[in-house]
Amino acid sequence: MRYTQLSGNDIAEMLKTIGISSVEALFSDIPKTGNDRYSSLSAAGESEIELRKRFSNYAGKNSGILKFTSFLGGGFYEHYIPAIVGTVLSRSEFYTAYTPYQAEAAQGTLQLIFEFQTMMSELTGLPVTNASMYDGATGFAEAVMMSLRLSQGKRKRVLYSAGVNPLYIGVLKNYLQFRTEIELVEVPLQSGITDKSRLGELIDDNTACFANAYPNFFGQIDDHKELCAIVKERGALNICVFYPAAASILKRPGDLDFDMVTGSGQSLGNHMYFSGPAFGFLSAKSEYIRQMPGRLISETADADGKRAFVMTLQTREQHIRREKATSNICSNQTLNTLAANVYLSFLGKNGFRKLGERILLLKDIMLEELGKNGIPVKFDRTRIFNEIVAGVDGQRALEKCLKENIIPGLDLKRFGGEGLLIAVTEMRTPEEIIKLAGLLKGV
Amino acid sequence: MRELIFERSTPGIENVFLPPCLKAPEQAAVDRKFISDGSPELPEVGELDIIRHYMNLSKLNFSVDTNFYPLGSCTMKYNPKINEEIAGWKEFSHLHPYLPEEHVQGMLEIIWELQESLKDISGLQGVSLTPAAGAHGELAGNFIIAKYFRERGEKRHIMLIPDSAHGTNPASAVMAGFTPVEVASDKKGDIDIEALKGKLSPEVAGIMMTQPNTLGIFDSNFRKIADLVHAAGGLVYMDGANMNAMMCHVKPGEIGVDVMHFNLHKTFSTPHGMGGPGSGPVAVGKKLVPYLPVPVAEKDSTGIFRLEYGLKNTIGQIKEGYGNIGVMLRALVYILALGRDGLKEAADIAVLNANYLKARLVKHFHLQYDGITKHEFVLDNEFQKGAGVKTLDIAKRLLDYGYHAPTVYFPLIVHEAIMIEPTETESKKALDDFADTMIRIAEEAKSDPGILKNAPVKTPIRRPDEVKAAKNPVLKWTKK
Numbered sequence: 001m002r003y004t005q006l007s008g009n010d011i012a013e014m015l016k017t018i019g020i021s022s023v024e025a026l027f028s029d030i031p032k033t034g035n036d037r038y039s040s041l042s043a044a045g046e047s048e049i050e051l052r053k054r055f056s057n058y059a060g061k062n063s064g065i066l067k068f069t070s071f072l073g074g075g076f077y078e079h080y081i082p083a084i085v086g087t088v089l090s091r092s093e094f095y096t097a098y099t100p101y102q103a104e105a106a107q108g109t110l111q112l113i114f115e116f117q118t119m120m121s122e123l124t125g126l127p128v129t130n131a132s133m134y135d136g137a138t139g140f141a142e143a144v145m146m147s148l149r150l151s152q153g154k155r156k157r158v159l160y161s162a163g164v165n166p167l168y169i170g171v172l173k174n175y176l177q178f179r180t181e182i183e184l185v186e187v188p189l190q191s192g193i194t195d196k197s198r199l200g201e202l203i204d205d206n207t208a209c210f211a212n213a214y215p216n217f218f219g220q221i222d223d224h225k226e227l228c229a230i231v232k233e234r235g236a237l238n239i240c241v242f243y244p245a246a247a248s249i250l251k252r253p254g255d256l257d258f259d260m261v262t263g264s265g266q267s268l269g270n271h272m273y274f275s276g277p278a279f280g281f282l283s284a285k286s287e288y289i290r291q292m293p294g295r296l297i298s299e300t301a302d303a304d305g306k307r308a309f310v311m312t313l314q315t316r317e318q319h320i321r322r323e324k325a326t327s328n329i330c331s332n333q334t335l336n337t338l339a340a341n342v343y344l345s346f347l348g349k350n351g352f353r354k355l356g357e358r359i360l361l362l363k364d365i366m367l368e369e370l371g372k373n374g375i376p377v378k379f380d381r382t383r384i385f386n387e388i389v390a391g392v393d394g395q396r397a398l399e400k401c402l403k404e405n406i407i408p409g410l411d412l413k414r415f416g417g418e419g420l421l422i423a424v425t426e427m428r429t430p431e432e433i434i435k436l437a438g439l440l441k442g443v
Numbered sequence: 444m445r446e447l448i449f450e451r452s453t454p455g456i457e458n459v460f461l462p463p464c465l466k467a468p469e470q471a472a473v474d475r476k477f478i479s480d481g482s483p484e485l486p487e488v489g490e491l492d493i494i495r496h497y498m499n500l501s502k503l504n505f506s507v508d509t510n511f512y513p514l515g516s517c518t519m520k521y522n523p524k525i526n527e528e529i530a531g532w533k534e535f536s537h538l539h540p541y542l543p544e545e546h547v548q549g550m551l552e553i554i555w556e557l558q559e560s561l562k563d564i565s566g567l568q569g570v571s572l573t574p575a576a577g578a579h580g581e582l583a584g585n586f587i588i589a590k591y592f593r594e595r596g597e598k599r600h601i602m603l604i605p606d607s608a609h610g611t612n613p614a615s616a617v618m619a620g621f622t623p624v625e626v627a628s629d630k631k632g633d634i635d636i637e638a639l640k641g642k643l644s645p646e647v648a649g650i651m652m653t654q655p656n657t658l659g660i661f662d663s664n665f666r667k668i669a670d671l672v673h674a675a676g677g678l679v680y681m682d683g684a685n686m687n688a689m690m691c692h693v694k695p696g697e698i699g700v701d702v703m704h705f706n707l708h709k710t711f712s713t714p715h716g717m718g719g720p721g722s723g724p725v726a727v728g729k730k731l732v733p734y735l736p737v738p739v740a741e742k743d744s745t746g747i748f749r750l751e752y753g754l755k756n757t758i759g760q761i762k763e764g765y766g767n768i769g770v771m772l773r774a775l776v777y778i779l780a781l782g783r784d785g786l787k788e789a790a791d792i793a794v795l796n797a798n799y800l801k802a803r804l805v806k807h808f809h810l811q812y813d814g815i816t817k818h819e820f821v822l823d824n825e826f827q828k829g830a831g832v833k834t835l836d837i838a839k840r841l842l843d844y845g846y847h848a849p850t851v852y853f854p855l856i857v858h859e860a861i862m863i864e865p866t867e868t869e870s871k872k873a874l875d876d877f878a879d880t881m882i883r884i885a886e887e888a889k890s891d892p893g894i895l896k897n898a899p900v901k902t903p904i905r906r907p908d909e910v911k912a913a914k915n916p917v918l919k920w921t922k923k
Contacts, residue, residue, distance in 0.1 A: 076541070099715075
């Protein structure tokens with residue numbers, strides 16, 4: 001395939017205008033290094049017919065998963081994506097545009113992001129939301145770094161709950177590996193929720209933030225208001241890693257005294273895509289806006305007084321501030337945030353609530369069925385939104401269930417834990433749940 | 444006034460999307476204290492009106508599919524539709540990242556294939572696809588360099604960055620604990636060798652160079668610079684944002700580059716998505732392979748693919764999964780569609796198109812650096828400023844003619860810069876039409892500069908009040 005469109009005649013005329021005799025002359029300044037040494041890349045391209053065949057072959061090797069019923073979660077969830085989401089995302093006026101540097105030629109993009117900021121602030125309960133981060137884990141790392149900046153470099157201790165997604169904790173540690181002055185301290189769990197007394201002991205006046213998850217990696221809901229109060233008392237900031245689908249029915253983190261809320265937006269209209277792309281979000285209280293990383297869109301007026309939207313407070317960003325910027329982020333995940341816009345618009349206020357009600361109900365059915373089959377549920381069953389740790393061997397459960405085309409959940413051994421983390425979303429049916437619970441019996 | 448989706452809302456409107464109600468178990472398990480009283484104030488709009496809302500918003504955008512988009516340094520080339528279609532297949536989009544590896548062999552093979560292709564194109568020995576964007580790739584590269592010197596027990600805290608660099612370069616270096624030190628350019632737009640020599644020391648960890656640089660110039664001393672930095676014990680990082688100008692002409696790994704990143708959303712035709720998602724794979728030379736971010740895909744002797752997390756000196760995971768897979772899929776389709784002859788031809792035509800446009804415009808707009816350029820070139824308003832016309836005015840007038848503006852006011856080393864990158868996918872006719880329009884604007888600047896200062900008048904809005912927004916930012920809609 002070729003996507004260029006110059007004829008031989010065009011090229012000849014263009015060379016004449018430039019005043020050279022061959023295209024090669026334009027490359028005379030580039031060192032020649034014997035570019036015939038390629039090991040895997042073939043010289044010839046493939047036609048669409050060949051590409052389709054090749055990728056059908058790759059796809060075929062994954063196709064077994066299409067018949068699976070999956071209870072996998074752990075940060076990536078199978079939620080229903082209404083057809084309208086794909087339709088809007090396939091508009092190339094959206095996907096072939098870039099960062100809205102020219103506001104007059106990008107009002108569509110700018111308004112979308114403004115609407116996104118509004119919707120995410122509704123979900124998190126905090127007034128300022130940026131245009132997006134790469135994903136939940138990097139958004140989390142950026143939130144922690146933001147809290148360090150907000151202490152003006154005076155506080156150098158970061159506390160996080162052991163209930164935060166271990167992948168996020170890993171990325172945070174890796175992001176801070178060359179900031180040796182920063183001390184990362186884990187607050188352990190007690191029966192699946194943050195150990196309140198240990199938090200009280202570990203927090204000090206050098207602590208910039210305490211980062212917790214809601215619900216946590218093991219599906220449990222903490223008493224956040226009480227924990228936030230302990231943190232606040234020492235002048236530190238409360239950061240929440242939030243599963244935004246939970247805003248459908250649970251109290252919003254902003255209403256529980258969190259100062260910053262971050263997380264993955266995959267559950268809001270984005271496919272799992274083997275981990276990406278989806279998006280990360282970051283919301284904060286208004287007073288922290290100057291230390292916010294990433295893009296912010298504001299409403300304003302044009303020269304005629306007409307409603308308009310623009311990028312704002314760009315002096316925080318790398319293209320203006322360079323080494324003094326709040327972050328190096330430039331490209332973000334705007335197309336994926338559009339999926340969230342359309343998804344949340346489609347569900348609407350009432351539909352979103354019903355989604356939460358259904359998830360809770362299916363989770364109740366799961367708890368009941370596990371009970372009937374004598375499968376132990378670890379931790380507190382009154383603190384669960386949609387993920388349950390079953391006290392069974394994850395590997396044996398997987399082997400048994402795979403024969404029935406069921407993925408029973410996430411084996412917590414992958415993260416050094418024990419048990420099977422079962423996620424329930426609106427995609428599962430009572431029949432599937434009954435079948436899973438039956439299979440887990442005796443594992 | 445243009446409506447927000449919230450302003451179309453009618454209480455009680457609902458799109459039914461869930462199956463009928465379920466029979467609830469005897470007792471709900473969750474403690475009521477966790478349940479919210481109300482619901483988030485999301486819009487209540489029917490499906491048809493939602494579609495109309497978004498379709499109408501889409502029409503307010505300039506995009507590659509609707510307008511010539513010569514945004515310098517962003518490589519706004521055509522995004523082939525076969526890429527979109529294949530990337531959308533549910534055998535890819537529906538994969539949970541924690542599925543057993545034996546059930547996702549096709550996906551792992553794609554990751555591995557792309558790694559191998561990028562190794563070939565870079566001439567480097569290791570690739571990790573995990574970074575989510577160019578700046579994220581820079582961050583990974585800086586982490587790799589920092590960790591390399593840490594393991595060797597060398598305290599090197601300075602990262603040299605030319606003044607023509609992208610703003611992300613210094614910002615990324617800082618996040619890896621480096622102190623960025625600027626190196627000046629010479630009159631030709633190359634790095635000033637004497638200035639560089641003066642800054643090299645045992646404290647220098649490396650240099651971050653964009654090649655070709657943001658002036659569109661391939662540094663004629665590149666090898667010499669690499670040799671100097673290596674002799675001082677440092678490493679050479681190449682920002683590969685402009686790889687479109689040199690792919691399959693030269694392999695960076697063979698001219699002294701130790702670490703580089705690619706922008707799949709620039710060079711390899713994946714769409715820019717209004718700002719993302721992108722993908723910024725990082726490639727390294729042999730001695731740095733053990734430092735790559737994990738996981739990387741590996742193929743064993745029996746042809747089985749797996750994800751490797753155990754690289755000896757790895758900087759660890761820097762993203763929550765394996766990277767932006769949907770973007771990688773499109774890039775691999777593109778690379779295979781073109782083959783290396785096609786990639787080389789793409790670079791040829793990208794450079795030819797840029798030089799042709801430059802030749803047509805150079806009499807009408809001032810060109811500060813007039814040496815040989817690659818895929819882009821930088822003009823400025825020197826010929827127009829007498830009439831009080833700024834670069835911004837030229838950019839805004841282009842919008843009236845239906846063109847997206849070039850990158851303006853960057854690079855910073857050209858005062859009032861106008862940075863033009865046409866890419867290889869434009870036809871000669873499109874280039875001629877654009878050149879004619881630019882020339883017409885140059886004439887307007889002389890005859891009636893007020894037109895430019897008042898532009899745009901044909902876009903959905905006129906110039907927005909940015910000062911008002913910065914002074915009093917309104918970042919979300921509030922119910923009146």
